[in-house]
Amino acid sequence: MFDRIKAAKERLRGYANVTPVMTSRTLNQMVGADVFLKCENFQRVGAFKFRGAFNAISQLTDQQKSNGVITYSSGNHAQAVALVGQLLGVPTTVVMPNDAPGVKRAATEGYGATVIEYDPEETTREEMAKVLKAEHGYTLIPPFDHLDVIAGQGTAALELLEDLKRLDMLLVPCGGGGLLSGSAIASKGMDPACKVIGIEPELADDASRSFHTKTLHTVKNPPTIADGTRTPSLGKLTFPLVLEYVDDMRTVTETAIIEAVQFLFYRMKMVVEPSGALGLAALLSGALSGSGRVGVIISGGNIDAETMSKILRISNNFLSTS
Amino acid sequence: MFDRIKAAKERLRGYANVTPVMTSRTLNQMVGADVFLKCENFQRVGAFKFRGAFNAISQLTDQQKSNGVITYSSGNHAQAVALVGQLLGVPTTVVMPNDAPGVKRAATEGYGATVIEYDPEETTREEMAKVLKAEHGYTLIPPFDHLDVIAGQGTAALELLEDLKRLDMLLVPCGGGGLLSGSAIASKGMDPACKVIGIEPELADDASRSFHTKTLHTVKNPPTIADGTRTPSLGKLTFPLVLEYVDDMRTVTETAIIEAVQFLFYRMKMVVEPSGALGLAALLSGALSGSGRVGVIISGGNIDAETMSKILRISNNFLSTS
Numbered sequence: 001m002f003d004r005i006k007a008a009k010e011r012l013r014g015y016a017n018v019t020p021v022m023t024s025r026t027l028n029q030m031v032g033a034d035v036f037l038k039c040e041n042f043q044r045v046g047a048f049k050f051r052g053a054f055n056a057i058s059q060l061t062d063q064q065k066s067n068g069v070i071t072y073s074s075g076n077h078a079q080a081v082a083l084v085g086q087l088l089g090v091p092t093t094v095v096m097p098n099d100a101p102g103v104k105r106a107a108t109e110g111y112g113a114t115v116i117e118y119d120p121e122e123t124t125r126e127e128m129a130k131v132l133k134a135e136h137g138y139t140l141i142p143p144f145d146h147l148d149v150i151a152g153q154g155t156a157a158l159e160l161l162e163d164l165k166r167l168d169m170l171l172v173p174c175g176g177g178g179l180l181s182g183s184a185i186a187s188k189g190m191d192p193a194c195k196v197i198g199i200e201p202e203l204a205d206d207a208s209r210s211f212h213t214k215t216l217h218t219v220k221n222p223p224t225i226a227d228g229t230r231t232p233s234l235g236k237l238t239f240p241l242v243l244e245y246v247d248d249m250r251t252v253t254e255t256a257i258i259e260a261v262q263f264l265f266y267r268m269k270m271v272v273e274p275s276g277a278l279g280l281a282a283l284l285s286g287a288l289s290g291s292g293r294v295g296v297i298i299s300g301g302n303i304d305a306e307t308m309s310k311i312l313r314i315s316n317n318f319l320s321t322s
Numbered sequence: 323m324f325d326r327i328k329a330a331k332e333r334l335r336g337y338a339n340v341t342p343v344m345t346s347r348t349l350n351q352m353v354g355a356d357v358f359l360k361c362e363n364f365q366r367v368g369a370f371k372f373r374g375a376f377n378a379i380s381q382l383t384d385q386q387k388s389n390g391v392i393t394y395s396s397g398n399h400a401q402a403v404a405l406v407g408q409l410l411g412v413p414t415t416v417v418m419p420n421d422a423p424g425v426k427r428a429a430t431e432g433y434g435a436t437v438i439e440y441d442p443e444e445t446t447r448e449e450m451a452k453v454l455k456a457e458h459g460y461t462l463i464p465p466f467d468h469l470d471v472i473a474g475q476g477t478a479a480l481e482l483l484e485d486l487k488r489l490d491m492l493l494v495p496c497g498g499g500g501l502l503s504g505s506a507i508a509s510k511g512m513d514p515a516c517k518v519i520g521i522e523p524e525l526a527d528d529a530s531r532s533f534h535t536k537t538l539h540t541v542k543n544p545p546t547i548a549d550g551t552r553t554p555s556l557g558k559l560t561f562p563l564v565l566e567y568v569d570d571m572r573t574v575t576e577t578a579i580i581e582a583v584q585f586l587f588y589r590m591k592m593v594v595e596p597s598g599a600l601g602l603a604a605l606l607s608g609a610l611s612g613s614g615r616v617g618v619i620i621s622g623g624n625i626d627a628e629t630m631s632k633i634l635r636i637s638n639n640f641l642s643t644s
Contacts, residue, residue: 020342022364041591043343161420268595269363301591305634312627 002189005012005148005182008055012155015058015087016051017043019156021163024268025079028318031283033290036167038160041272041301048156048179048299049080053123056141056154056184057084067264070138072125074100075228076300077143081112087183093138103304144178145235155183158293161190161298168292171279172196173299174207174249175229177238183297184245189284197288199278201226201257208234208249225307226257228275228300233289256285262316264298272284272312273303323563324511326469327476330377336372337380337409339365341478343485346590353605355612358489359555360482361625363594369550370478370621371402371465377474378463379406380421382611392460394447396422397550398622399465404433415460417450425626430501452639461473466500467557476504482617483512495552496520496529496571497562497619505619506567511516516617517569517585519610523548528555530571533564548579550597551623578607586620586640587630595625596633598640612622 021039040048051106057069068091071081078094085092098117105115118128132139140150157170157178169316172188174180177198184196200208200304204222210233218233260277263284264270282288390413393403400416407414416430420439428438438490440450447607455462464473478501479492480526492509497501500522506518520556522529526544532555540555556564582599585606601618604610 025366044347046591265593269368271587271591271593305631309627309631309634312631 001147001151001185004151004157005186005189008051008148008151009155009158011058012051012057012152012291016155016197018159021050021160021269021272026217026267027263031274031290033283033292033294034044035283036160036164036293036295037280037298038156038295038302039270039298040156041270041276041298044301045076045079045083045302047076047080048143048153048275048297048303049076049306050083051082051155052144052149052152052178052182053077053080053141056146056148057081057090059148059253060139061088064139067137067139068093069141070095070133071141071143072096072129073143074104076302078104078108078113079111081141082108082113082279084260086112093132097125101304122301144176145237146239149239150178150182150237153179153180156297157183157186157295158190160297161187164293164295166191166293167194167295169290170196170297171195171197171199171288173229173272173273173275173278176231176296177207177234177242179297179299180246181241182240185241188238188245196245197250197282198242198246199282200249200251201229201278202251202253205251207242210234210239211246211249214243221265224257224274225254226275226278229278230272250279250282250288252285252287256281256287258311258314259316260284262314265312266316270298271301271303271308272298273300274307276300277289323469323473323507325506326473327480327511330373330470330473331477331480333377334474335379337376338477341365341479344480344590344592348589349585352356353612355605356611356614357605358398358482358486358615358617359602359620360478360617361592362478363592363598363620367398367401368407368622368624369398369402369598370475372396372405373477374471374474374500375402375406375463375506377477378468378470379403379410382412382420382461388460389443389461390415391463392417392451392455393463394418394451396426400426400430400435401433402432403463404435406470408434412587415454417447417454418565419447422443423626442607449532457502466498466553467559469559472500472504472559472563474504474576475501476508478619479505479508479617480618483509483516486615486617486623488513488615489558489617491517491519491612492617492619493519493521493604493610494619495551495597495600496522497597497609498553499529499556499564501567501619501621503560503563510567512559518567519604520568520571521604522563522571523551523600523604524575526551527573529564530573532556532561533568533571536565546579546596547576548597548600550595551600558622572604572610574603574607574609578603579611580633580636581638582606583633584636586615587634592632593619593623594623595622596629598622
């Protein structure tokens with residue numbers, strides 16, 4: 001798999017952003033480590049998902065491309081597939097629940113995708129996509145459980161390790177495990193000594209439980225503010241990869257997540273969505289004790305006005321910026 | 323003056339951040355130019371003001387340093403002087419109006435400065451600082467009308483020009499004119515062909531009027547959201563420098579400023595204060611027609627929760643991020 005990630009990196013050249021690595025003296029002092037934030041909030045579509053979608057779709061045959069692709073997502077993967085489709089001239093269809101936020105739908109349609117709604121009371125998104133795939137000959141690009149998607153997501157960690165040479169620890173948010181397994185494979189391929197740790201909300205701790213018990217656990221609609229991690233469980237491919245390549249899993253509270261988003265806003269002047277701030281939440285809250293050189297994947301920055309306003313209204317101690 | 327800016331750059335090495343230059347494919351398409359944002363929101367204290375304060379204070383004699391410095395500001399310059407004082411072991415006193423926001427005072431005190439309040443009904447900040455200066459032997463570090471402060475502020479543009487080699491146009495926010503005059507001198511020193519344009523809010527257009535009439539105009543408490551530009555007028559030093567080195571001045575509406583802050587938040591995932599977004603506001607609103615290679619100084623990112631929430635609630639068209 002490491003070779004697939006290296007190949008993905010070549011494929012993404014000129015299409016994906018090589019995102020910057022940000023640091024903060026204040027942060028380093030607060031956590032007692034040298035922290036390097038790999039800023040995928042500055043990636044195209046505002047999240048790492050562009051990498052996986054591009055890596056998967058760009059490898060389709062001409063016939064598959066002209067038939068079009070389908071996916072299910074109401075989040076960043078939907079926008080990523082839509083934009084990649086637009087860039088590569090591939091028709092895209094996205095299945096979304098009929099209660100998805102209007103702004104998510106509008107953003108996805110803005111990139112030229114056809115959005116098809118389904119009623120979550122009556123069917124599942126997988127079932128809906130399967131029917132449409134069979135009917136129209138679409139190729140399915142799932143949000144995480146696909147080797148080319150996983151390889152694409154691993155390119156962010158690969159860039160980070162190539163840039164920094166050596167890290168003692170790499171912290172990666174975990175939803176369905178595509179970013180986590182890709183990052184772990186890239187990291188171990190570059191430097192086996194670097195410990196890779198997946199971070200989840202306490203309220204959506206299925207992957208942590210799965211990791212520690214080596215049995216797949218699930219969650220249903222967990223009420224975490226980190227909407228990118230509400231995925232029911234790790235996938236058929238990502239679960240064994242996480243077991244093989246990840247060193248540990250940790251969970252963080254909702255308060256820790258909110259404080260991390262606030263710190264990034266007030267002190268680092270970056271817009272980061274709650275799921276994107278999980279790694280920093282683990283460090284700032286002390287859920288994980290950082291030391292040496294710590295890499296953190298900031299996975300995305302797509303947050304709506306309402307959620308950000310709510311977070312900013314909660315009192316905090318991050319009002320000055322050194 | 324150009325030599326002073328080059329010397330300031332050496333002096334700042336290891337203390338100030340060499341801030342990143344950010345770009346956006348979407349932005350380039352929208353304005354029909356290659357736009358390069360010099361991100362001083364990522365500077366220490368969240369604004370370019372650290373540069374000028376450090377350049378001025380670090381050049382004081384040991385005696386002056388031990389006597390301490392004084393300034394008047396309720397904004398970013400106050401925090402900059404306070405942090406520089408902390409870094410260099412120089413006692414700092416900041417004069418603020420007694421109606422300054424509590425968070426500004428707290429942030430300044432957080433860096434170890436002594437804040438002294440005055441009643442704007444009874445005296446002026448300049449008068450108050452003068453009395454304290456005489457009484458305690460402080461050295462005054464004014465917010466903009468000081469050659470070492472101006473030279474420090476010019477280092478951001480110097481870094482940008484050194485990095486990019488060539489620009490057709492450089493857009494710089496204008497309050498008291500310290501950043502604008504410093505940037506213009508740096509820019510003309512590096513590349514005389516680059517047009518330097520100062521940008522002000524329409525509601526605080528004193529510098530534009532002063533520039534076009536060659537007579538100093540003033541404004542009083544202009545009700546613009548761009549609080550960093552509410553300065554009454556250009557200074558004794560900055561006015562002639564602006565006349566000599568700046569090619570043109572333009573104004574932007576409050577709506578244009580708000581939309582620029584929204585664009586930076588939603589599409590570029592950056593936290594930028596209204597004053598910091600003036601250059602981008604000119605481009606996005608069409609107040610200025612960009613072409614070729616356009617540099618924009620994003621001057622700062624210190625915005626409170628209330629102002630940002632208000633801005634985000636205003637409807638906009640920047641919901642997706644390519």
